[in-house]
Amino acid sequence: MTGGTEPAATTRLLLARHAETVWHAENRYAGSRSDPDLTERGLRQVEELARGAVAAGVDAVVSSPLRRAVRTATPAAEALGVELLTVPELREADFGELEGRTRAEADPELVRRFVADPVAHPFPGAEPPAEAAARVSGALRAVAERLPGHTVLVVGHSTGLRLALCSLLGLPVAHYRRTFPRLENVAVTELRLPADPSHPAALLSLNRTLPARTADTPQTSRS
Template identity: 60%
Template structure:
């Protein structure tokens, strides 16, 4: 049987305009971010979603809430879907970090796996918890459709791990996940397939 997982990056946050690394920080949604959540809710009804899961961080829970409400479902909060901790990079922009330590930024841009920011969660650890969580959701809904609201970096790392791609190149292979957009994967006993990327939900 095939499980459909609809992976969604949370709505726009107050740090989005400056492109600050939010990571484990609990940053609020903007008005646009809340509207992206509302649009996702309307879309989820049309998509035939059977279950809703989200990261424990507020920006993901609030993005998922309209879909769960519209479907009459409870959002399952999955701790393992939280965004990675960027350590030294938390709350900073690339430009700010480059001013302080340009070599650290160069290493990160070249290979985010071997050149992660000091104090950040290692990519293999993040990939392991994310893929375990996604596979568990697929196993609990073996022929269903699950809406999963989480975070840009975590989801891109998980996509690399599930598709057999190098984790350290997630930034090059998946340059961005748009806020509120849907990326669909399908999981079977044989493996995982990518069906769509960054599908908008606004009508």
């Protein structure tokens, strides 16, 4: 093996948030107990993601089992001619009493405490963020172990993926909102994840739209 090449046991994960839903414009919290439909724009986004997955050399597609994620991932799997694998642990966090509501509709003091430290002060009835981080990051580790050396498109959810990124990169989970303020719909965040959990993950890109250039694609001249 020549210097600088990726180890065979390292998996390239292209993490994508699901396409736009009808709750997107209102900024309503859609967690594991809610599953709003995709918008017309969202339906266009899933086709764009499918084309990008082909261009990026994806060879496996994994999704949260929630409908909005499956509808986002299915066209990519079909375009690639692979079976879509759904992983229950990739589901979004449960937002408790905030589920289906906007922050403006919630108790202002609960919102203030949540924004200051979401790990110490989750909304009543919500899944603890540290537990959601462990669940989703563990699912991504399992994907890397199952598909070593592959390029995998993983369709998940904004909060779950941001929490997992912090966990896998050794960053404070309590800072996930500041470290990763936003994951755009169907934008891809590229992560290199060794199958061996003792080896660190590497973040190569954030919120990149496929088929934009990825780390493995030579940059073409813009002249």
